[in-house]
Amino acid sequence: MSDDDKDNHPEAHDHAVVLGAGVAGLLAARVLADRFARVTLVERDELPEDAPAFRPGLPQSRHAHVLWSRGVALIEELLPGSRTGCWPAGPCCWTPPGTSSG
Numbered sequence: 386m387s388d389d390d391k392d393n394h395p396e397a398h399d400h401a402v403v404l405g406a407g408v409a410g411l412l413a414a415r416v417l418a419d420r421f422a423r424v425t426l427v428e429r430d431e432l433p434e435d436a437p438a439f440r441p442g443l444p445q446s447r448h449a450h451v452l453w454s455r456g457v458a459l460i461e462e463l464l465p466g467s468r469t470g471c472w473p474a475g476p477c478c479w480t481p482p483g484t485s486s487g
């Protein structure tokens with residue numbers, strides 16, 4: 386049993402709050418949702434509803450970003466469907482030589 390097992394934390398987990406709906410906040414909220422009855426994600430920007438959009442809280446989003454294949458695989462594990470849902474045309478994946486994307 387690892388220290389992180391649910392059995393090691395019998396105390397009631399009622400409500401977790403995550404600040405920021407960037408990639409770290411979204412993934413943290415996803416992981417916390419397994420342990421807490423309720424997770425609240427607090428974001429200061431108004432989030433776009435239909436399609437990705439630039440917003441003030443993420444000035445770096447106007448720059449090209451690269452997500453390595455292992456990152457894509459891990460995000461897909463936590464949020465099934467994100468691979469096709471977030472990148473309708475499909476992400477362009479590159480697995481560096483000598484590494485595994487799984």
Ligand SMILES: Cc1cc2nc3c(=O)[nH]c(=O)nc-3n(C[C@H](O)[C@H](O)[C@H](O)COP(=O)(O)OP(=O)(O)OC[C@H]3O[C@@H](n4cnc5c(N)ncnc54)[C@H](O)[C@@H]3O)c2cc1C
Nearest residue numbers: 404405406407408409410427428429430442445448450451
């Ligand atoms: C020019 C540039 C190029 C980059 N290229 C790459 C790349 O190719 N590959 C890569 O992996 N990474 C790249 N990065 C890094 C990547 O952008 C960051 O590591 C990543 O965005 C950090 O994610 P995050 O969720 O921690 O924070 P952020 O994405 O910055 O999200 C923070 C969120 O918190 C919100 N917030 C802030 N303050 C508050 C508040 N007080 N209350 C509520 N909400 C708040 C913001 O609005 C935002 O939504 C690049 C960064 C820059 C600047």
